Amino acid sequence: MNAPLIWIVFPAALALLLMLTQNKRLLSLSGGAVAAFLAIAAQFVPLEEAFRVGSMSIRIESSLNILGRQLIIQPSEGPLLALLYGATALWFFGAEASQSASKFVPLGFLITSLMIASIAVEPFLYAALFIEMVVLLSVPLVTSLYQPPGKGIIRFLIYQTLAMPFILLSGWLLAGVESSPGNLSLAAQSAAVLGLGFAFLLSIFPLYHWMPMLMEEAPPFAAGFLLWILPTVTLIFGAGFIDRYSWLRTSPELIVVLRYSGLIMLVTGGVWAAFQNHLGRIMAYGVVAETGFALLALSLDLRLGIPILFLLFPARALGLALWSLALTVLKPHADSLRYSQVRGALRQFPLAVTGIVLASLSVSGLPLLAGFPPRLALWDSLARVAPDAALWMGVGVVGLFTASFRMLAVMSMAEEYSGWELGENWLQGIMLGLGATGLFILGIFPQTVQYFLAALPSMFEHLGR
Amino acid sequence: MPPFLSSVVLLLLTVTSVGILLAHQWRWLVIFLAVQYVGVFLFALEHLPLGMATVKVIAGWMGAAILAMTRSYDDEAEKAGDFLPQGRFFRLTAAAIVGLIAFTAAPQVDALMGDAGAALAAGSLLLVGMGLLHLGMTDQPMRVTAGLMTVLAGFEVLYAAVENSVLVAALLAVITLGLALTGAYLMTAARLAEELSAEEKEEAEAA
Helix, strand or coil: CEHHHHHHHHHHHHHHHHCCCCCHHHHHHHHHHHHHHHHHHHHHCCCCCEEEECCEEEECECEEEECCEEEECCHHHHHHHHHHHHHHHHHHHHHHHHCCHHHHHHHHHHHHHHHHHHHHEECHHHHHHHHHHHHHHHHHHHCCCCCCCCHHHHHHHHHHHHHHHHHHHHHHHHHHHHHCCCCHHHHHHHHHHHHHHHHHHCCCCCCCCHHHHHHHHCCHHHHHHHHHHHHHHHHHHHHHHHHHCHHHHCCHHHHHHHHHHHHHHHHHHHHHHHCCCEHHHHHHHHHHHHHHHHHHHHCCCHHHHHHHHHHHHHHHHHHHHHHHHHHHHHHHHCCCCEHHHHCCHHHCCHHHHHHHHHHHHHHHCCCCCCCHHHHHHHHHHHHHHCHHHHHHHHHHHHHHHHHHHHHHHHHCCCCCCCCCCCCCCHHHHHHHHHHHHHHHHHHHCHHHHHHHHCCHHHHCCCCCC | CCHHHHHHHHHHHHHHHHHHHHCCCHHHHHHHHHHHHHHHHHHHCCCCCHHHHHHHHHHHHHHHHHHHHHHCCCCCCCCCCCCCCCCHHHHHHHHHHHHHHHHHHHHHHHHHCCCCCHHHHHHHHHHHHHHHHHHHHCCCHHHHHHHHHHHHHHHHHHHHCCCCCHHHHHHHHHHHHHHHHHHHHHHHHHHHHHHCCHHHHHHHHHC
8 A cells, every 4th residue: 555545546536436426415525524534544644654453564655656757645744635635624514515516526636636646746846747737627616517718717727827837847947056056047047937937826916817807707615725725735836846956945035036926915915805896806815815925934934934834724724715615605695796796795694794704804814813823923023034024014914904894894784674684504504603613713722733733844854944 | 850850840830830820710720730739749759759759749639639529519600809809910920029039049948958959949939939929819718728738839849858757748648638628618618608598507507
């Protein structure tokens, strides 16, 4: 037995089998249960060590040869797999409540397994090829065969596809820089190609305008899943680049580039969100701001920045899952998610509206919510090294808060004598309640996730040490 | 590859990539796309074994066939205004500028990519440039797919000079086919959205 078979090949094969099932509840429950099992196994089953199950002695190898290259899941990557499959399980359980399980679960499994493959493949820059496959699989996930494709999905496809050639070429060029570190022009060229690749992949300003478009056109739950998993794995992939190349790791220019791109993402995401009149677009700008926070974390001293980066991930996963589920609950009952259509929705869908507001406040960094601890740590660390950058971070955060309070104001503006209803069904209510509770637990007791996160930096050879 | 043959392949790629940009009829677009992959195959053959180079042309042809089969269900002439700007002269001028940039930049790229070959670098840049130009002019699923396939074909030509891994060749072939299938899916979605009534769509979604 080996790890890539268990965490990559098996889920992919299962995804193909699940495509034959039409029972949405079975899909959601079985998919969620298997993903949760894979997460628990990734956290607790040792790799490259023999252990006993009853009378059997089992040893799970960490590598799988495929066409002359290797997929390797290092023992230190177990917590990361647990985090990814754990969050995927959360989305799959939520899929039943969002009534989108029929294609969400099989495609979600395929996407997650390909994302794990992108982390496991050696040489690691081949990850760009797996990420491109994820992009292609995402198209049927976020579109319907019976709706005309919108501009958002077309731009998503173009931008994400253009990232792959840049990343692959930069990998080749960076190897040249390693062998001749004195060649400054080659270093500059490879850094430019690498920067372009990640600008497309992470949708750095101004390449993120497909996100709000997609959130307007696509089912929010599926689009939310995509906007969670793609940037998360891409950030880990990007951190891997910094870890592997010493000249990149020690370059002062990299810090400047990361800091300014992070600030631009955060400030534009926050300020644009404040002026939007569409709930989906606000969520998209929240995602843009989240990527900004992550880039800012990477711009810090990496012994500090990497733990903060990993601390951002659980809050991001839970916040986006809750936000997109709540939007999915609202969407069928309104012509669109524009403010004019959802005014006063609080009285008809109190749990969904609470979910939207709490998730957006968590992204903004409100105390007691999941987003607060990592943002506080980030802001504190940033203020020590670059007070002006910390000030700009404040501008972005103010924009996000403004968007959250505007949403709350609009959705609570009901007719004076309209009564309260509970428009959500029981399952939606439970899932929204659990999500909101989770945001509070992560916010009040951030140490609960430390058990999983503490070991994560060890997946890098140099970062976070 | 002898310089004369390289020039012929380069000319072939120029004709096909400009043809894709100018073609109004989807049949011509697919024919140019398929022929373009012959040029990609010939350039890839400079650095890859025959088997691996063949994978590229087969994947490209299959991709073109997928697009053609999907499009053949909806054989109306393309609507005016869908593919802006309309003027062939404008597109030809833009293509000429892209060609000029590609041929000018080819020597530097050739040096950067470990002496891949000047003709090969020029062909690669030309395809990437024409593909990007195409992507900038349209948002029709079929044309976007053709544009992306052209960009990736250009990249594959260049990348073949520096990377000869079987896994990469296989994954790139999967991506080419995946792109064509994605394009086919989007084209089908656009067609069904027009053809089906609101009730039929609701029924189909529920099923």
